[in-house]
Amino acid sequence: MGDMTARRELTTYPPSNTEDSEAMARIREFLDRVAPPTPCLVIDLQTVRDRYLELTEALPGARAFYAVKANPAPGVLRLLATLGAGFDVASIPEIELCLAEGARPEDISYGNTIKKRADVAKAFALGVRKFTTDSMADLENLAECAPGSSVFCRVALNDTGAVFEFGSKFGCASDMVVSLLARTGELGLHPAGVSFHVGSQQLDPAAWDAGIAEAAEIAAKLASDGIQLPLLNIGGGFPGNYTVVSPPTTHYATVISDSLARHFGAAGLPLPEVMLEPGRLLVADAGLLRTEVVLVSRKSTADDHRWVYLDSGRYNGMADTENDWIYFQLTTPRRGGETGPVILAGPTCDGTDVWYHNRMYELPLELRAGDHVDVLSAGAYSTSTSCADFNGFAPTTTHCV
Amino acid sequence: MGDMTARRELTTYPPSNTEDSEAMARIREFLDRVAPPTPCLVIDLQTVRDRYLELTEALPGARAFYAVKANPAPGVLRLLATLGAGFDVASIPEIELCLAEGARPEDISYGNTIKKRADVAKAFALGVRKFTTDSMADLENLAECAPGSSVFCRVALNDTGAVFEFGSKFGCASDMVVSLLARTGELGLHPAGVSFHVGSQQLDPAAWDAGIAEAAEIAAKLASDGIQLPLLNIGGGFPGNYTVVSPPTTHYATVISDSLARHFGAAGLPLPEVMLEPGRLLVADAGLLRTEVVLVSRKSTADDHRWVYLDSGRYNGMADTENDWIYFQLTTPRRGGETGPVILAGPTCDGTDVWYHNRMYELPLELRAGDHVDVLSAGAYSTSTSCADFNGFAPTTTHCV
Structure with missing residues (x-):
């Protein structure tokens, strides 16, 4: 012992x-x-509401899609739907849950890059029009089963600094993102933008910088081929307060906004509309x-x-x-x-x-x-x-x- | 990448x-x-049946209590109840499930040392009379809520060699086992025996030797105070066949029987009746x-x-x-x-x-x-x-x- x-x-x-x-x-x-x-x-719903409003005030141009997997309690989903949040979902049951709690299909983003072909078709039938991919096989399914939808392509980052690393399982190399997004339009889909994830419970606001730099570089390459990316999905990773207290949301917002202006400015590109996928930030505390x-x-x-x-x-x-x-x-x-x-x-x-x-x-x-x-x-x-x-x-x- | x-x-x-x-x-x-x-x-039930019969033939004096947590499918429980197996359970819902599938209360052993007082009372009300403990607090609950029951006391082993180690969470030191079992009778309970666990997916049949030696030593100490332990629960750990193929059950039986004869013989004690708690062995393959x-x-x-x-x-x-x-x-x-x-x-x-x-x-x-x-x-x-x-x-x- x-x-x-x-x-x-x-x-x-x-x-x-x-x-x-x-x-x-x-x-x-x-x-x-x-x-x-x-x-x-x-769960104290007032805290969820406060966190959501703090986040949207800190990043006024951004749109938050709640990561449903963090806590799919119907009360949480209903509140966030009322507040106008979007929903980042991983599966058909999560889509059905969000719809049942008042979410509109256009506010749902099917963020899981791992989807059965039949599930793409079912999501499309339920009205979902935003999808994330990281492979040609999935993109072809989207083209066939979800025509006309908006497609994000996830780039793999080395996400050091996060408590939970995502880099290896999701996303693909930068040049593959370029070719997938370049194919998107030809396949009858809309190239929406790059997505990336810095890893859950990310305590370093500067961690987003590398992803934003990568996204700006990808956007510049595609722009030179006449393809514009209107959006950028900067994922989740915004932390809860555990025994290590995290930096305030306003600090994340400042650092991320600076990165956006710097990298997209340097590339001579307009700022994309930002999507993010908070989970812990909204419900942990x-x-x-x-x-x-x-x-x-x-x-x-x-x-x-x-x-x-x-x-x-x-x-x-x-x-x-x-x-x-x-x-x-x-x-x-x-x-x-x-x-x-x-x-x-x-x-x-x-x-x-x-x-x-x-x-x-x-x-x-x-x-x-x-x-x-x-x-x-x-x-x-x-x-x-x-x-x-x-x-x-x-x-x-x-x-x- | x-x-x-x-x-x-x-x-x-x-x-x-x-x-x-x-x-x-x-x-x-x-x-x-x-x-x-x-x-x-x-699940192929014939394989479960074959494995159960192989085990009971290999260790003819022993009684197998199936570790329900390995797979609580009703069909598996029903088959094993028909074959006369006992059931090692971790909670009230597992007891209820076993009873619903035809187990008799006397064939159920509440092997979890972590039990709410109310759950002890409920198990007793359902007819369960075999409990495992490793602490005075739990023993006192058993005395009050399950009077007259048979009590096993789990000794902690250093279970190196197993894929999954249990040593640190369950069981207590040998001298504490002695004092708990010595108290059992005074509290109106029956001291049934020592229990131990060599760790799940145990590929070395010799791993049981240390526990059997420890159990014989404890039994000898108690015998010198006039307390007889009729049983010995040698736990689970009997493996499934994955990419590493495990030794045959007959080999486990031989090595374990030798250990029993050697250690209890050396202590001048009669051989206890053996209980075991197979999980993977019966259902994995x-x-x-x-x-x-x-x-x-x-x-x-x-x-x-x-x-x-x-x-x-x-x-x-x-x-x-x-x-x-x-x-x-x-x-x-x-x-x-x-x-x-x-x-x-x-x-x-x-x-x-x-x-x-x-x-x-x-x-x-x-x-x-x-x-x-x-x-x-x-x-x-x-x-x-x-x-x-x-x-x-x-x-x-x-x-x-």
Whole structure:
């Protein structure tokens, strides 16, 4: 057991300032009044609204397409549809969900470059006219099954700096983007623009610069052949606030706007209309995931650390803890007293269902079974990554307040 | 893109011999006749039956409790109940599922050491009388909510050699096992025995020796205090046949029986009755997971490898590919022609939804969208680890033939 202690770095995380916010008060009021079964996620819709408005004010010329996969709760989709947001979707069920919650087909962008031919046809039948591609095979499907649609072509970037890297799976080389977009018009489709993604939870606003530079270069090459790209999709990556607090949205907006002006100006091109695909930025901080302590134990009388087993783990809500990707802020009762190091783990019989492998958390020594441990900024990729029933545990439920 | 190639070791996997088996013929007949939507898992029940009978014949004194989490398909549970198997369960829903498929409550073992107090009470109300623990807090819950039940106490082992390690999350130190089992009787419960787990997909039959030695030592200590342990739960870990073919079950049985005789003999103790918890052994090789090729593409004209995107990935059936844990055998159409290296990936917009990060597979150059790629020995931890709807994709369905 001693090895485990040695492998983990001990870190103390104070509760976030958001603990005293109005949003937190609304969430706590709901939890106190309803006492829903745990684990559950509570989303404060006012926070989603605030974040959306902050973003669109910071980048007034840009259009935000919400990354539905971050949290497909109907209440979130309905609110964003009301606010005039667009929706970035990955599949037919996500399209149907958005439409059911009031989205217009013209506000939906089928951003997944991996699409069955039949799904392209179905999306087209549902009215979707914006698609992203990164291959000739997919472009040919779009030409045949979604004629006249607008096509974005995704360029692959080296996305160092992001917590989650996307570079290798999506997008293609710059010269392939040029040839795909050049073919688009000939195939009866509209070349809409370049898209790229800097990687999820991107804490460096300068990370967008390389993609914008690449996009301007591609646009210049195509312009010299008489092909204009009216749009630019700068993807997602805008972060939530976890234990590492992220730069303000206005800072992202300034840095990105500067990059746009610089690179498109240098290429002698007009500024394209900007699309972006925020996920975490809109929903992460809006959510509190309430868990219950199932068991507190020590593995040996000699251990100075405890194991705290919660009713949520990587299979039912806390997938972002895998590989120590994201250290979340936690709040617990019984604060103020003495604390000690703990290893957090989920409720399944799976040995990998341990929240973190490189750090312990400091939690009250008095913490006991039945107490709630609340995970802050847990609104993104929590419920949406829940397993259907691994070990018999149901997916984490969502409540919007 | 060149980096990706360099990071991966190129390996060729020929189709398994099981391709020509009767089981495969039954599965293929079903797939040809029904043509179910993909991705889907087809389980050959005759193989499950064969594996169960092989195991119980190889270890005639032992009692097998099927690890339900490996594959909770009702058809599998019903078959095993008919054969007289026991069931190792992780939660109340798994207990209810087993009971619904014909299991008797006395044949159910609640093997999860992480249990809410209310769940202990509910299990007891459902007739369950076998529980595993590794802490005083849980033992006290058992005493209050499941009086008179049989209790196993799990000892933590250093389970090197297994593909999946369990040592750190479950079990406790040997001296703590002794004191917990010593308390069991005083609390109105029956001390049933020690349990341990050598880690899933354990390819070394000798790995059980350390646990058996530890169990004999614990049993000897308790015997000297007048406490007899009638049982020993040697857990799961019995493997499936993937690209690395595992030793035969009879070999495991011989090595384990030798260890039992040696260690309990040396301690001057009678042999305990053995319980085991097979999961993969019974269902892995019984299952074929059929996927469809969504897209085949290259990221650059210079790439010598292709990306093959399938409609199944780590979020909807292929979780065992994470961290390159298990290399599965694949079969494809268009065999016989030229092949080339491919990176396999799932259908979601998630950059980590790539099957393997350290190896490429060799697949036919003629492979194209719409072709089926069949994953052999995929009956364990595939459907059971599917997400409810990440990216809008439904969990992989199961068909028993």
